[in-house]
Amino acid sequence: MSEPILEMRGVEKRFGGVRAIDEFSLKVEPGMVYGLIGPNGAGKTTIFNTITGIYHVDAGKILFQGKDITKVEPHQAARLGIARTFQNIRLFGNLSVKSNVEISCNMNAGYHLGDALLRTPRYRRVTKETEERAMEFLKIVGLADKGEERASSLPYGHQRKLEIARAMATNPKLLLLDEPAAGMNADESLELVEFIRELKERFQITILMIEHHMDVVTSLCDACTVLNFGKTLAAGTVEEIKKNPEVIAAYLGGDE
Numbered sequence: 001m002s003e004p005i006l007e008m009r010g011v012e013k014r015f016g017g018v019r020a021i022d023e024f025s026l027k028v029e030p031g032m033v034y035g036l037i038g039p040n041g042a043g044k045t046t047i048f049n050t051i052t053g054i055y056h057v058d059a060g061k062i063l064f065q066g067k068d069i070t071k072v073e074p075h076q077a078a079r080l081g082i083a084r085t086f087q088n089i090r091l092f093g094n095l096s097v098k099s100n101v102e103i104s105c106n107m108n109a110g111y112h113l114g115d116a117l118l119r120t121p122r123y124r125r126v127t128k129e130t131e132e133r134a135m136e137f138l139k140i141v142g143l144a145d146k147g148e149e150r151a152s153s154l155p156y157g158h159q160r161k162l163e164i165a166r167a168m169a170t171n172p173k174l175l176l177l178d179e180p181a182a183g184m185n186a187d188e189s190l191e192l193v194e195f196i197r198e199l200k201e202r203f204q205i206t207i208l209m210i211e212h213h214m215d216v217v218t219s220l221c222d223a224c225t226v227l228n229f230g231k232t233l234a235a236g237t238v239e240e241i242k243k244n245p246e247v248i249a250a251y252l253g254g255d256e
């Protein structure tokens with residue numbers, strides 16, 4: 001077993017009297033696609049929010065590549081190589097498709113405000129590189145010909161892909177996807193599965209994914225954790241999870 005890229009140890013997060021996550025532990029190895037599943041309100045998004053520094057935990061530890069990130073702020077998590085998408089797509093709807101990706105490419109841009117104001121050669125070079133890089137990501141997600149369109153004018157499935165392209169443009173080592181297949185029909189989900197596979201192979205990233213569509217989880221995930229009321233109900237391969245009687249009773253029901 002290789003060293004986990006992400007580890008959560010005994011994590012707890014409370015909101016008033018609600019324990020959104022409770023004694024939660026997780027180990028994700030590099031290169032894995034790891035699924036988080038569970039009913040609404042089980043604590044999945046809270047887990048993403050603690051990893052990315054949006055919330056700080058009340059107890060426990062979070063390690064990323066062996067480094068303690070329990071108390072990092074969101075911008076630090078992003079700089080360390082953790083990117084995410086949201087359950088409700090968050091794009092700059094009024095900006096062009098290309099600008100949405102360029103903003104992420106710019107996160108690590110090597111120029112200062114002075115360079116931008118004076119339009120120095122360094123600023124012009126970085127801007128050109130940013131444009132090229134953004135186009136590269138748009139090509140990968142099949143949106144290169146939509147670069148000048150307003151992000152909000154794209155169909156839903158394309159907006160999801162654009163959000164993933166934007167997250168990828170920050171050069172992450174760990175990508176957190178919050179219900180990427182939400183609102184998609186069977187064909188769109190299938191396309192998404194292929195797309196995520198390609199991303200994983202091409203960029204050698206690790207993915208932690210919240211997903212309700214069990215066909216997507218089955219196709220993509222090497223392992224998963226099932227949550228219920230903030231606690232781990234079961235963890236293992238998708239096949240093991242599907243056979244677990246407690247999981248069947250609490251979540252999968254007759255679905256599968």
Ligand SMILES: Nc1ncnc2c1ncn2[C@@H]1O[C@H](COP(=O)(O)OP(=O)(O)OP(=O)(O)O)[C@@H](O)[C@H]1O
Nearest residue numbers: 015018019020038039040041042043044045046047
């Ligand atoms: N900012 C907050 N303030 C108060 N309660 C919160 C907050 N965020 C989450 N919770 C509560 O924590 C619990 C877990 O919520 P969370 O959103 O993490 O669940 P989830 O598994 O992601 O569900 P869903 O699939 O519906 O998004 C819920 O009871 C929720 O109401």
